Amino acid sequence: MMQQVEELLQRPPIYSFFLRLVGEEGIQLLVRFPDTGEHSDEELAENTGINLNSVRHTLYTLYERRLAVYRRVKDNETGWLTYLWHLQLDQLDPVLAEDLERVKEKLIARERYEEENDFYLCKTCGAMYTFNEAYKHEFSCVTCDVPLSHFDNEMLALALRRRLQEISETLG
Amino acid sequence: MTDELFDEALQMIQSKSEGVLQSELWKLLDVDSRKCSRIVKKLIDTGMVERHEYRKNGIKTYLLKSTKKRIIDPSLLMAGEHLIPCVGCERECVVESCELLLDWMYELAFVGLEE
Numbered sequence: 001m002m003q004q005v006e007e008l009l010q011r012p013p014i015y016s017f018f019l020r021l022v023g024e025e026g027i028q029l030l031v032r033f034p035d036t037g038e039h040s041d042e043e044l045a046e047n048t049g050i051n052l053n054s055v056r057h058t059l060y061t062l063y064e065r066r067l068a069v070y071r072r073v074k075d076n077e078t079g080w081l082t083y084l085w086h087l088q089l090d091q092l093d094p095v096l097a098e099d100l101e102r103v104k105e106k107l108i109a110r111e112r113y114e115e116e117n118d119f120y121l122c123k124t125c126g127a128m129y130t131f132n133e134a135y136k137h138e139f140s141c142v143t144c145d146v147p148l149s150h151f152d153n154e155m156l157a158l159a160l161r162r163r164l165q166e167i168s169e170t171l172g
Numbered sequence: 173m174t175d176e177l178f179d180e181a182l183q184m185i186q187s188k189s190e191g192v193l194q195s196e197l198w199k200l201l202d203v204d205s206r207k208c209s210r211i212v213k214k215l216i217d218t219g220m221v222e223r224h225e226y227r228k229n230g231i232k233t234y235l236l237k238s239t240k241k242r243i244i245d246p247s248l249l250m251a252g253e254h255l256i257p258c259v260g261c262e263r264e265c266v267v268e269s270c271e272l273l274l275d276w277m278y279e280l281a282f283v284g285l286e287e
Contacts, residue, residue: 012250013249013250016250016253016254019255020259021260093243099259100248103256106267110267110273113267155281155284156274158284160277162284163248163280167248
């Protein structure tokens with residue numbers, strides 16, 4: 001597992017993906033997660049030296065994406081429940097596919113917005129206006145009171161279209 | 173059964189990683205449920221689709237999933253070295269005016285120019 005994790009994390013997009021989801025400490029937990037067996041959060045915190053709250057946060061974040069799963073065990077004497085965790089990183093491909101599907105929807109919406117609108121920019125403060133907004137304020141910036149310039153968004157729209165094309169190809 | 177319907181059904185199932193419910197599929201294909209069952213049987217026989225039992229509002233149906241393992245290229249979430257802000261984002265999503273997304277789009281456009 002450890003080797004598998006380290007191999008995965010050597011790929012920059014995968015490293016960035018996990019860094020966003022679980023942070024530096026979460027990545028440390030992934031790397032130090034024991035190769036075999038199931039482990040309680042407390043045991044993981046103790047063995048890895050990572051703070052218990054951080055371990056829990058990482059486990060639940062991974063759980064939401066099915067990358068970690070638990071088994072609940074009841075102690076018959078005390079009645080306490082223990083959660084025993086293991087990683088499920090072989091699920092990463094479908095999980096990435098789901099994220100990519102969500103991203104695709106967002107990029108489609110943004111591309112449409114870029115396509116359907118004309119934009120005006122305040123070169124002083126950087127504020128962006130759609131045609132309607134700019135028209136309402138007589139093509140001057142509400143904050144700076146200077147004339148707005150037309151903004152050519154074609155390079156942004158083109159970049160989105162290209163990426164969407166590539167995403168559609170990979171999602172098949 | 174026409175091959176077009178077979179292909180259309182297969183494409184619909186393959187395009188959804190979470191799968192398609194058989195009870196939805198026949199509506200999407202605009203055929204009756206018996207005809208849809210025949211198409212589904214053929215898809216399963218070819219091994220391109222698998223069927224799992226599924227209950228929706230207490231009614232039994234089937235979830236149809238593609239058996240094709242998709243190899244996802246995670247670099248499509250990146251613009252240069254930057255992961256798209258949408259992954260793991262907890263903000264209220266306003267995709268039209270999200271400045272984080274705009275920054276990412278600039279990066280994407282610049283990377284595109286360099287290539």
